[in-house]
Amino acid sequence: MDSIQDHLNKLLDRSEITNQYLTILKEKVFPDPDVQAFLKENQDHLDKDAIMKSAINLYEFVNQKEKRQANEPSLIEGHDPKLVLFNNRIHVEYEPSTDEIKRQKLLQAKQRVKTVYISKEVNEATFEDLYVTPGKKEAVSKTLDFIDDYKATPQDYHQGLYIHGSFGVGKTYLMGAMAKSMSQSGYQVTLVHFPTLCSEIKAGFKDNSVNDRIQPFKETEILVLDDIGAESLSAWLRDEVLGVLLQHRMQHNLSTFFTSNLSMDQLEQEHFRTASGGDEPVKAARLMERVSYLAEEVQVTGENQRKK
Ligand code: ADP
Numbered sequence: 509m510d511s512i513q514d515h516l517n518k519l520l521d522r523s524e525i526t527n528q529y530l531t532i533l534k535e536k537v538f539p540d541p542d543v544q545a546f547l548k549e550n551q552d553h554l555d556k557d558a559i560m561k562s563a564i565n566l567y568e569f570v571n572q573k574e575k576r577q578a579n580e581p582s583l584i585e586g587h588d589p590k591l592v593l594f595n596n597r598i599h600v601e602y603e604p605s606t607d608e609i610k611r612q613k614l615l616q617a618k619q620r621v622k623t624v625y626i627s628k629e630v631n632e633a634t635f636e637d638l639y640v641t642p643g644k645k646e647a648v649s650k651t652l653d654f655i656d657d658y659k660a661t662p663q664d665y666h667q668g669l670y671i672h673g674s675f676g677v678g679k680t681y682l683m684g685a686m687a688k689s690m691s692q693s694g695y696q697v698t699l700v701h702f703p704t705l706c707s708e709i710k711a712g713f714k715d716n717s718v719n720d721r722i723q724p725f726k727e728t729e730i731l732v733l734d735d736i737g738a739e740s741l742s743a744w745l746r747d748e749v750l751g752v753l754l755q756h757r758m759q760h761n762l763s764t765f766f767t768s769n770l771s772m773d774q775l776e777q778e779h780f781r782t783a784s785g786g787d788e789p790v791k792a793a794r795l796m797e798r799v800s801y802l803a804e805e806v807q808v809t810g811e812n813q814r815k816k
């Protein structure tokens with residue numbers, strides 16, 4: 509049986525290690541096309557001695573590159589090795605791969621779309637998956653116009669849309685696709701289910717947090733108030749919450765969209781007017797002025813596309 513000392517000696521047999529190392533360098537590291545290209549490109553700065561001194565780094569490069577290509581765990585996840593010349597020596601640096609950059613961009617984009625009480629399906633809506641039926645054509649094309657115009661001149665005011673139509677025709681879905689597209693270009697979009705927001709605000713009424721609660725919706729670059737008209741509205745919600753919110757967005761020229769089962773006229777006559785339980789046509793008309801300043805009315809027709 510080998511003594512510990514013998515074992516160590518074997519491990520430390522420099523010539524054995526050196527031979528294995530040289531074989532790997534010769535057979536695997538130097539023939540690597542990226543290594544070849546790098547050495548050729550930097551031949552004026554590297555002599556044989558410098559290359560041999562940096563060979564361990566070339567080895568690391570080839571080894572890590574193989575791991576990344578085979579999808580095996582690598583030194584720095586999501587990063588590709590890269591050869592660099594520094595002080596006449598070759599070093600390995602790691603930079604995020606194209607996939608990693610894409611993944612991070614998507615993640616950042618997701619963080620810029622803020623969806624509040626919105627289904628997962630709508631959160632994932634994209635124009636690639638969106639099909640256009642004749643009844644949707646106008647709304648889709650106006651939404652696409654908005655996107656193009658906004659991206660072309662983000663400093664200008666761009667009026668949003670008031671998209672109405674019956675349940676399940678795809679209003680919210682279209683807004684989800686718009687939100688994703690805008691956010692991928694770096695704009696901050698908030699899509700909120702308005703009836704749920706109203707219930708939440710009502711629940712928080714006593715702790716004086718109403719202003720805090722509506723602040724993010726006042727300030728977001730692009731806002732979608734989803735399903736307006738389906739909330740149970742009170743005079744207070746109408747005047748102090750919705751009125752204040754829309755007034756702020758109007759004054760600051762911030763793009764605002766609405767979706768609703770009601771037309772603008774129905775919203776005014778059947779919803780805003782009677783919010784207090786009585787009849788307040790003037791208040792309703794004032795609020796409607798803000799809505800129509802912010803958004804152009806467009807109707808969507810078609811079948812209910814909900815699966816359940
Ligand atoms: P609405 O807001 O008009 O009530 P939704 O936008 O919630 O309707 O649409 C209902 C469901 O129909 C969505 O969850 C989605 O699955 C599907 N859907 C709607 N519009 C489209 C579309 N243009 N392309 C693909 N699926 C759609």
Ligand code: MG
Pocket residue numbers: 679680681734735767
């Ligand atoms: Mg909807």
